[in-house]
Amino acid sequence: MFNRGVEKRDIFLQSREYIRFRQTFYYYQFQEPKPRFSNLSKNKLKNFRLSKETKLVEIICYCLMPNHFHFLVRQLKAKGISIFLSQVSNSYTKYFNTKYKRVGPLFQGAFKSVRIETDEQLIHVSRYIHLNPIVAQMVKSLDDYPWSSYHEYIYGASGVCVTADVLGFFKSKERYKQFLEDQITYGITLEKAKHQLIDLV
Numbered sequence: 132m133f134n135r136g137v138e139k140r141d142i143f144l145q146s147r148e149y150i151r152f153r154q155t156f157y158y159y160q161f162q163e164p165k166p167r168f169s170n171l172s173k174n175k176l177k178n179f180r181l182s183k184e185t186k187l188v189e190i191i192c193y194c195l196m197p198n199h200f201h202f203l204v205r206q207l208k209a210k211g212i213s214i215f216l217s218q219v220s221n222s223y224t225k226y227f228n229t230k231y232k233r234v235g236p237l238f239q240g241a242f243k244s245v246r247i248e249t250d251e252q253l254i255h256v257s258r259y260i261h262l263n264p265i266v267a268q269m270v271k272s273l274d275d276y277p278w279s280s281y282h283e284y285i286y287g288a289s290g291v292c293v294t295a296d297v298l299g300f301f302k303s304k305e306r307y308k309q310f311l312e313d314q315i316t317y318g319i320t321l322e323k324a325k326h327q328l329i330d331l332v
């Protein structure tokens with residue numbers, strides 16, 4: 132799943148906003164009944180746990196970029212993805228608009244999505260998502276980008292993702308890391324070519 136800021140505007144201006152968005156999508160993967168998001172302090176949210184049976188979706192991987200986000204998720208309930216993204220978008224938009232005293236939509240219409248049909252597609256989409264920061268040349272190493280699930284996959288950092296579905300296809304986390312890094316040069320070259328074509332149009 133993918134969506135970007137309206138008119139391609141930045142949707143994250145400070146580190147605190149990335150953190151808030153991550154808290155938001157962790158919370159809204161669960162169905163009711165649950166405590167109101169606004170009533171949960173940082174510590175309570177950190178320890179907030181509900182059973183898998185209450186989940187709308189499982190988050191497999193994600194990447195938050197300054198003006199857009201990517202999710203790879205598994206739907207667990209009917210219309211779970213639509214409900215999840217609607218709640219996340221509405222909650223974060225309200226937070227952002229209140230903080231910056233703005234009105235109107237923050238995101239560019241409905242989210243875009245592609246159905247994953249094969250295991251090969253699954254691992255390649257996860258790679259595409261994790262490579263976003265380095266392909267965009269925001270960092271020189273994926274280790275330096277904190278706003279994706281990369282550290283959950285490679286270093287076992289605590290987080291929100293179900294990593295076993297992807298990592299199960301690799302003998303080790305190091306093999307998955309190599310799988311990502313093998314595509315970096317090609318991804319950067321492709322991104323440069325895309326921007327050159329846009330400039331020519």
